[in-house]
Amino acid sequence: MSTPSIATMSTDGLDVVVVGGGPAGIAAALAASRGGAKVALVDEYAAPGGQIWRRSFREVGDAEPASLPAVGRSVVGELARSGVQVLSGTSVWAARDARTLLFARQDGSTGELRARALVLATGAYDRPVAFPGWTLPGVITAGAAQALAKGQGVLPGKRILLAGAGPFLLPVATQLARSGATVVAVAEATRRRDWVGAAPRMLAYPQRLVEYVGYRGRMRSIPFRWGTVLVRAEGGERVERATLAKAARDWSPIPGSERSYEIDAVCTAYGFLPNVALARALGCELAGDAVAVDADMRTSVAGVFVAGEATGVGGSDLALIEGELAGARAAEAALGRPAGNLKSLQAKRARAAGFVGVLDDLFFGPRPGLATLAEPDTILCRCEDVTAGMVDEAGASSPSALKIMTRCGQGPCQGRICERLVAERLGTTAGYTSRTPLRPVPLPSLMEQ
DSSP states (O other): OOOGGGGGGSSSEEEEEOOOSSHHHHHHHHHHHHHHHOOOEEEESSSSSTTTTEEEEEEGTOOOOOSSSSHHHHHHHHHSSOOEEESSSSSEEEETTTTTEEEEESSOOEEEEEEEEEOOOOOEEOOOOOOOOSSSSTTTHHHHHHIIIIIIOSSSOEEEEEESSSSTHHHHHHHHTTTOOEEEEESSSOOHHHHHHHHHHTTHHHHHHHHHHHHHHHHSOOEEEETTTEEEEEEESSSEEEEEEEEESSSBBBBOOOEEEOOOEEEEOOEEEEOOHHHHHHOOOOOOTTEEOTTTOOOOOEEEEEEEGGGGGHHHHHHHHHHHHHHHHHHHHHHHOOOOOOOOHHHHHHHHHHHHHHHHHHISSSOOGGGGSTTTTTTETTTTTTHHHHHHHTOOOOOHHHHHHHHOOOOOTTTTTTTTHHHHHHOOOOOOOOOOOOOOOOOOHHHHO
């Protein structure tokens, strides 16, 4: 069974529109459909699955891709058999209001989606870290390396160094090694003693520990450097060397502890940032970097629900639970019919979120030392070539003010890469002001609206 084409889809009379086709989005669409709602799922990728369940490009039309894990095959297969309308290769670039979304397709055509309720499952993206040499060809995020290996069967290099913090380093390292790369080292910023401190809380999640031990077992031939941070990358036309250093408690490099490696690719994985652009454009309140939601995944805007990584990065298990909750409540809001007792789902979410709290405290809490890696001539805004020194000299008090003074954040990525880097440099938690288009759209498409 293949995924239906966009051309056969009807976007009239929708009850629920789900934005994002990862685990949370698929679970939300299925739950809303089971609740009796007419549902459309909009996704930028060529086929459902998202980054977590990214399929090989050869499997784009498969209902149950063999490359996905069992749970992914099952959920994606259920979606293909459901009545959910799947609009793949389609980006939401603006919101007229909390019921109306504007979309653009890969062929440049545009359209409008109206529904009684929205579920945003827009996911997350790799947290950027600026250091000397991070713009060299061959320096990419671990998420990008995984996407290349999973989707295209392409390696970013032959000799690869991975640096960052958190469990995502392990599956990427094993996948790259299994695909034929030499992983010269994995640099984990946390220290062994940090793990010892978190051990009592981790014992409440034995399955997670089993998974971790399994990955470490498969990495026996790969050097693993505890308490180590990436300092710089060097090279000519592309990266040729990378330097690591021992990390202090705040992850700043300890002088005199540097060690260099000859490599042809560097992958960084210092956590993820929730993708909140659409939620922010709709006026949803934020809680830090994530969208604020209640126990039923409701946002501050009536009829708008958010699930998955956009509420805080927690992995596929939590995303599936949140998606089911959000979809059921969205159908309830759209149809005016009670969704039934969802207390068991709420309890599952609370337990899964508890593990996310452990990960946040251990890996993803504020680590100001990373912000010290950028030197005055280190580029922070890659689109507009704005350096850290230029940001300092501008004297701006907020990223939005800096945007006007330096064009920082006005490039094709629309600030997704530099927003947090700039905010950290300015010592603020504020971000850029959201403006449409939320995604790059051809000018003729804008003129049609």
